Amino acid sequence: xxxxxxxxxxxxxxxxxxxxxxxxxxxxxxxxxxxxxxxxxxxxxxxxxxxxxxxxxxxxxxxxxxxxxxxxxxxxxxxxxxxxxxxxxxxxxxxxxxxxxxxxxxxxxxxxxxxxxxxxxxxxxxxxxxxxxxxxxxxxxxxxxxxxxxxxxxxxxxxxxxxxxxxxxxxxxxxxxxxxxxxxxxxxxxxxxxxxxxxxxxxxxxxxxxxxxxxxxxxxxxxxxxxxxxxxxxx
Amino acid sequence: xxxxxxxxxxxxxxxxxxxxxxxxxxxxxxxxxxxxxxxxxxxxxxxxxxxxxxxxxxxxxxxxxxxxxxxxxxxxxxxxxxxxxxxxxxxxxxxxxxxxxxxxxxxxxxxxxxxxxxxxxxxxxxxxxxxxxxxxxxxxxxxxxxxxxxxxxxxxxxxxxxxxxxxxxxxxxxxxxxxxxxxxxxxxxxxxxxxxxxxxxxxxxxxxxxxxxxxxxxxxxxxxxxxxxxxxxxxxxxxxxxxxxxxxxxxxxxxxxxxxxxxxxxxxxxxxxxxxxxxxxxxxxxxxxxxxxxxxxxxxxxxxxxxxxxxxxxxxxxxxxxxxxxxxxxxxxxxxxxxxxxxxxxxxxxxxxxxxxxxxxxxxxxxxxxxxxxxxxxxxxxxxxxxxxxxxxxxxxxxxxxxxxxxxxxxxxxxxxxxxxxxxxxxxxxxxxxxxxxxxxxxxxxxxxxxxxxxxxxxxxxxxxxxxx
Amino acid sequence: xxxxxxxxxxxxxxxxxxxxxxxxxxxxxxxxxxxxxxxxxxxxxxxxxxxxxxxxxxxxxxxxxxxxxxxxxxxxxxxxxxxxxxxxxxxxxxxxxxxxxxxxxxxxxxxxxxxxxxxxxxxxxxxxxxxxxxxxxxxxxxxxxxxxxxxxxxxxxxxxxxxxxxxxxxxxxxxxxxxxx
Numbered sequence: 052x053x054x055x056x057x058x059x060x061x062x063x064x065x066x067x068x069x070x071x072x073x074x075x076x077x078x079x080x081x082x083x084x085x086x087x088x089x090x091x092x093x094x095x096x097x098x099x100x101x102x103x104x105x106x107x108x109x110x111x112x113x114x115x116x117x118x119x120x121x122x123x124x125x126x127x128x129x130x131x132x133x134x135x136x137x138x139x140x141x142x143x144x145x146x147x148x149x150x151x152x153x154x155x156x157x158x159x160x161x162x163x164x165x166x167x168x169x170x171x172x173x174x175x176x177x178x179x180x181x182x183x184x185x186x187x188x189x190x191x192x193x194x195x196x197x198x199x200x201x202x203x204x205x206x207x208x209x210x211x212x213x214x215x216x217x218x219x220x221x222x223x224x225x226x227x228x229x230x231x232x233x234x235x236x237x238x239x240x241x242x243x244x245x246x247x248x249x250x251x252x253x254x255x256x257x258x259x260x261x262x263x264x265x266x267x268x269x270x271x272x273x274x275x276x277x278x279x280x281x282x283x284x285x286x
Numbered sequence: 287x288x289x290x291x292x293x294x295x296x297x298x299x300x301x302x303x304x305x306x307x308x309x310x311x312x313x314x315x316x317x318x319x320x321x322x323x324x325x326x327x328x329x330x331x332x333x334x335x336x337x338x339x340x341x342x343x344x345x346x347x348x349x350x351x352x353x354x355x356x357x358x359x360x361x362x363x364x365x366x367x368x369x370x371x372x373x374x375x376x377x378x379x380x381x382x383x384x385x386x387x388x389x390x391x392x393x394x395x396x397x398x399x400x401x402x403x404x405x406x407x408x409x410x411x412x413x414x415x416x417x418x419x420x421x422x423x424x425x426x427x428x429x430x431x432x433x434x435x436x437x438x439x440x441x442x443x444x445x446x447x448x449x450x451x452x453x454x455x456x457x458x459x460x461x462x463x464x465x466x467x468x469x470x471x472x473x474x475x476x477x478x479x480x481x482x483x484x485x486x487x488x489x490x491x492x493x494x495x496x497x498x499x500x501x502x503x504x505x506x507x508x509x510x511x512x513x514x515x516x517x518x519x520x521x522x523x524x525x526x527x528x529x530x531x532x533x534x535x536x537x538x539x540x541x542x543x544x545x546x547x548x549x550x551x552x553x554x555x556x557x558x559x560x561x562x563x564x565x566x567x568x569x570x571x572x573x574x575x576x577x578x579x580x581x582x583x584x585x586x587x588x589x590x591x592x593x594x595x596x597x598x599x600x601x602x603x604x605x606x607x608x609x610x611x612x613x614x615x616x617x618x619x620x621x622x623x624x625x626x627x628x629x630x631x632x633x634x635x636x637x638x639x640x641x642x643x644x645x646x647x648x649x650x651x652x653x654x655x656x657x658x659x660x661x662x663x664x665x666x667x668x669x670x671x672x673x674x675x676x677x678x679x680x681x682x683x684x685x686x687x688x689x690x691x692x693x694x695x696x697x698x699x700x701x702x703x704x705x706x707x708x709x710x711x712x713x714x715x716x717x718x719x720x721x722x723x724x725x726x727x728x729x730x731x732x733x734x735x736x737x738x739x740x741x742x743x744x745x746x747x748x749x750x751x752x753x754x755x
Numbered sequence: 756x757x758x759x760x761x762x763x764x765x766x767x768x769x770x771x772x773x774x775x776x777x778x779x780x781x782x783x784x785x786x787x788x789x790x791x792x793x794x795x796x797x798x799x800x801x802x803x804x805x806x807x808x809x810x811x812x813x814x815x816x817x818x819x820x821x822x823x824x825x826x827x828x829x830x831x832x833x834x835x836x837x838x839x840x841x842x843x844x845x846x847x848x849x850x851x852x853x854x855x856x857x858x859x860x861x862x863x864x865x866x867x868x869x870x871x872x873x874x875x876x877x878x879x880x881x882x883x884x885x886x887x888x889x890x891x892x893x894x895x896x897x898x899x900x901x902x903x904x905x906x907x908x909x910x911x912x913x914x915x916x917x918x919x920x921x922x923x924x925x926x927x928x929x930x931x932x933x934x935x936x
Contacts, residue, residue, distance in 0.1 A: 075391065075407075078408070096834075097834050100834060100835070103886070104885045104886060145896075146888070146892070149892045149895065149896070150889070150892065153889070153891060153892060153895075154889075158889070161887075161889070164887065165883075165886050165887055165888045168886035168887065169882075169883075169886055172835065172882070172886065173835070176825075176834065176835060176836070177828075179828075180825075180827075180828025181828065185826045185827050185828065186370070188825070188826045189826045192822060192826065199762065199765060200765070200819075202368075202762075203765050203766055203768075203769035203819065204769065204819065204822055204823065204826070205368075205369075206368055206766060206769065207766075207769040207770060207772065207773040207819065207823055208773075208823065208826065208827070209368060209369070209370060210364075210770065210773065211773050211777065211823075211827075213364055214770065214773055214774055214777060215777050217624070218774070218777065218778075220619055220624070221624060221625060223589075223591045223608065224617065224619050224625045225625065226608055226609055227589060227608070227609070227615065227616075227617050228625070228637065228638045228641070228681070228682075229612065229613070229637075229638050229641030229642045229685075230637075230641065231641070233608075233609055244914070244917070247914050247917070247918065248627060248917075248921075249627045249637075251918070252627050252918060252921055252922075253624055253625065253626065253627045254774065255771075255802065255918065255922070256624075256667065256922075256925075256927055257624055258767060258770040258771065258774065259767060259806075259922075259927060261364075261365065261766075261770060262763055262764075262766035262767040262769075262770055263763050264360070264362065264365040265365050265366075265368065265766055266761070266762035266763040266765075266766050267334075267360075267365075267763075268360060268365055268366045268368075269368060269378075269762060270762060271337065271338070271358050272378055272379040272382060272426065272427075272430075273379055273382040273383055273430075274382050274762065275762065276382060276383070277382065277383065277384055279384050280381045280382055280384060281380070281381050281384050281385060281386060281387055281390075282381060282387060283369075283373065283374045283377040283378075283380075283381060283387065283390060284387040284388065284390070284391070285371070285373055285374070285407055285408055627921075629921070629924060665924060665925045665926075666925075667925035667926070667927060668925060668926060
């Protein structure tokens with residue numbers, strides 16, 4: 052275990068109010084606030100989703116009202132409504148269709164209630180995903196998870212664009228090498244194995260080596276040395 | 287004071303071969319050592335062995351002084367930068383040492399100042415240039431206040447600007463009494479700071495002056511390391527703007543780019559080609575520009591992988607689209623080893639030949655030419671980096687395309703593989719193939735028919751005045 | 756379970772989960788066919804199991820993909836996407852406890868894929884039941900999901916031995932990775 056000489060030399064406290072430091076203080080406070088807000092939003096969305104299962108039919112109206120507010124809020128935050136509408140149409144068609152098929156017109160109202168409840172279960176999650184940044188949500192989760200798994204989650208998000216780019220690059224290069232993996236060729240399931248063989252397989256090799264190297268460099272920076280870790284205050 | 291010493295160290299790699307036979311090295315405070323050697327001779331492993339000897343099953347003696355604190359910088363920034371902002375990145379090590387949150391701030395600021403990265407702490411890492419990322423990695427190590435810094439092959443990936451900045455920081459560190467070990471096959475840019483130069487050959491460290499006499503001469507007339515730091519960023523050869531109107535050559539024109547503007551994914555930076563630039567059969571064109579100037583992006587437009595451009599690109603008379611050109615177009619991406627997937631080297635080459643319906647004998651022909659025939663039945667994933675690189679190149683060459691695009695094909699290639707690649711490319715071009723290759727510094731001037739230079743987001747075509755060969 | 760996976764294993768599982776979520780978000784709605792996500796799930800979960808050869812790796816991969824999907828807002832996001840990824844994984848791991856070293860690798864993987872798809876269909880079934888859907892319709896949907904999910908899952912599982920065989924041939928499996936006998 053190494054000890055830092057300068058850690059004791061230059062203590063920094065929140066009361067130190069030179070102009071530069073006060074902006075830093077503000078930044079720290081702001082990131083704390085954001086974190087608390089995001090935790091609250093996660094808890095709220097979970098409770099709201101759950102209550103869609105539990106509330107009595109006569110109280111469903113209140114829930115609908117709250118969810119409408121969320122919808123408006125998300126809409127103001129420029130969320131994409133398309134996935135929600137798709138889900139709504141898909142659910143309505145399947146559920147109402149099945150009810151009509153089995154029972155005719157009689158239990159249509161029941162079917163509508165069921166569809167409404169399913170939408171009310173999903174809507175808070177959609178609201179959460181559209182109004183909170185993925186960075187914030189991962190920060191909250193990191194505080195809840197054990198250090199190692201928090202690191203795995205944040206690193207996975209960090210390397211996500213890299214993995215995506217790597218997947219695209221390998222796909223393109225194999226297309227250029229003549230592999231039968233163009234969207235048209237993939238209509239034929241026989242070519243799926245080619246996709247697995249010449250795109251997924253090299254990709255997995257990349258992931259194996261990436262994980263090995265990241266683990267190596269994290270451990271070189273003392274990640275595995277202690278069981279307790281502190282957190283950088285600025286998010 | 288001796289910080290670290292290796293005494294008669296031996297290490298086996300895998301089950302059979304000896305990687306090191308008799309390594310001896312002593313590093314004292316404030317010294318700068320540089321270790322060179324061929325690709326696959328175990329330079330990187332040597333750094334890891336020095337830093338974490340207990341993870342290896344070695345024989346001999348490795349002594350760490352009680353005061354020793356090691357900082358280590360590996361090759362790939364992707365692997366080492368684990369956080370999203372520069373402050374959090376430097377603080378990662380402090381988090382692991384359970385330094386209280388508020389104590390981190392001054393330490394992080396000091397470390398960033400030390401490497402000359404005085405940016406706001408919440409600057410996203412993705413906004414940094416590669417050179418800045420490299421210095422960020424230094425800061426992330428500096429925060430532990432190391433007295434020995436191990437650095438793995440900085441030259442291959444940094445452009446000249448990045449190398450200059452790195453040298454400045456390293457000079458500061460050495461003056462502050464920190465020792466530095468650099469592993470690097472091109473030592474030229476670091477001659478001013480190096481105290482001891484070693485060559486890692488046949489599992490032993492020999493002082494470089496002796497080693498140089500023994501080493502084989504590099505292929506003639508190929509200036510591999512042309513861009514020295516002292517000459518700044520100037521082109522190493524005399525160049526003149528090309529005089530247009532070469533009417534005779536228009537007939538076998540394979541590629542033209544006219545009035546092209548490329549928008550990157552982040553929509554901000556663009557690359558402009560104001561005039562018309564073209565590529566003819568038998569041409570070898572060097573595409574040069576600093577890291578992040580849009581070389582890869584330009585290649586992607588030409589092969590039809592992406593179409594984020596305005597203007598006109600005509601490849602073999604058609605607008606580029608993925609899969610349109612079949613065996614007429616060969617493209618080697620950066621880190622080409624990632625395209626390998628077959629069970630043997632030969633199968634890897636035969637894959638494209640089968641798909642394009644070409645004769646399978648092409649594969650053995652190219653393997654012979656590249657001295658790879660002994661590896662034909664080997665697994666491509668068990669080969670060294672340089673060998674994998676060559677196999678990937680062979681897999682593109684064997685389809686005998688009309689145009690060959692190579693994105694940074696010489697990165698990480700040592701003096702053994704470098705001439706082999708050059709000869710293959712020469713041979714290809716003499717048979718009427720056209721080549722464009724990119725690099726972040728101007729190289730191989732004697733080989734080029736012309737060069738495309740990217741400066742301040744503008745691509746311009748230059749003629750290369752060939753030296754008498 | 757935490758200490759049984761070193762950082763290298765953990766990160767590999769995490770990256771597999773990331774790749775799963777990335778591909779799923781790319782394919783989303785393109786196929787529009789119920790159960791196709793089981794193909795990806797069984798493929799990646801079983802690759803994790805094959806590469807690390809440890810009970811618990813599937814659950815971890817499931818949990819991580821669920822969390823990543825939740826963080827990134829893939830699918831409908833929220834707690835339910837977490838359950839959607841995690842429940843089949845837990846079921847597969849529990850199944851693994853029983854069939855451990857029985858059968859050949861291929862049969863074992865297919866069985867695990869089937870167990871996973873039943874759990875996947877069960878999760879939707881329970882959810883539908885809780886919102887008050889008629890039991891006959893719940894059972895009907897459960898049956899359809901089991902069949903379509905199972906078919907896709909088996910397809911995914913069949914690819915896994917091929918991948919493992921290749922990784923092994925190139926000496927790329929981690930020290931305790933699974934080797935087909």
